[in-house]
Amino acid sequence: MTGTLTIAGLGPGDEALITPEVSAALAMATDIIGYAPYVSRVPPRAGLTLHPSDNRVELQRAGEALRLASEGRQVVVVSSGDPGVFAMASAVFEALEDMPQWHDLPIRVLPGVTAMLAAAASAGAPLGHDFCAINLSDNLKPWSLIEKRLRLAAEADFAIAVYNPRSASRPEGFARTLEILREAGCDERIVIFARAVSTPEQRIEMVELRDARPEMADMRTLVIVGNSATRRVGRWVYAPRQVR
């Protein structure tokens, strides 16, 4: 049997946000590969091998997935959210680049609901106008580039979705982010802290940037900084469609 490699997004957490396309791929899989907390979202069954792995081993994991597919297995690499947004799809193509013998493997990328879309929906419509997404992890890029992008995003008046704002190993980056945005004149912008979106632990907080504190974000938080026109209506926050 020909092996296949599917790179699938499980959405932000709620099973009702997993697309039928992804569910069908999981049902056909012989092997599930991914970061352990995501693999644990796939129910075990006969004939299915689960391969949970640690964080920060994306390339090894991608190589293992390609190898298993080349041996005829039906492999699904799982990410949370969308696999193409700060997740496993780029790592698989990077691993593939060094392995020309596998370039003809049947590979599919199945999109999913990425965290910023679920966070935005929980809060209203803060991404209803032009926006950007910036990953605050500086494991794979210099912090100076993150700072530059934050300044240019503020100047462009994009709403800003901040992925991975804070981790135990990087406590200072998000504090610095808030400083940079204050320096850029964003004090009055509305900031949304969306924690564990779509799970039972979901918690949504909204404050003006001047009142935002670094501790309001943790590893499970997605932060959205509104643009200069973003405003509240009732319990909601939204980006107006019209800008003059």
Added chain:
Amino acid sequence: MTGTLTIAGLGPGDEALITPEVSAALAMATDIIGYAPYVSRVPPRAGLTLHPSDNRVELQRAGEALRLASEGRQVVVVSSGDPGVFAMASAVFEALEDMPQWHDLPIRVLPGVTAMLAAAASAGAPLGHDFCAINLSDNLKPWSLIEKRLRLAAEADFAIAVYNPRSASRPEGFARTLEILREAGCDERIVIFARAVSTPEQRIEMVELRDARPEMADMRTLVIVGNSATRRVGRWVYAPRQVR
């Protein structure tokens, strides 16, 4: 019975990309409201009233949805893709702002797979690093702001997802966009033209920006301009995770 208003995303076209959460909302609805081509994606059934409407009447449509919900109907406003990305959610909250008597209506926004995620998945992983999304329609914002954002996005080295690149009424904006990006030194960037993604008419084209022509985009195209590091592997294109 208490009325409810649900603002739901139908994904880019393929039924297998509609989340179970949205399918459940459609199954419970008494009224479906939206732009006619999107309403036509919901199968008719007894007890369900379809309210298709024209393009560019978003605010009237939103007001109608709120009114029906206030009368006790189970209303679902449908958008393609995600309802919070250049779609109906912002219009509903804008209409709500003028109607304080409806601020306590039960409203939910249900996220969906927005076009750029499906387009990216079809091509590989061009959004695997920091990126932005810019709507090229200047119906609701000045063209000068679009130009400014394109320049800053190029300077920030974001991948750029271009929504609504071209319509019959705005043939020149996308041509100007390509010029701006050329002036910004993006000649060698990879551009993905993803037309009618996830439908039987899907067509994916990839060229270097220097070879991109305005006619390669139409109303059904989502354009992704890669960042400066974006590269090809086999038939795929991806943004490397690591940037120095």
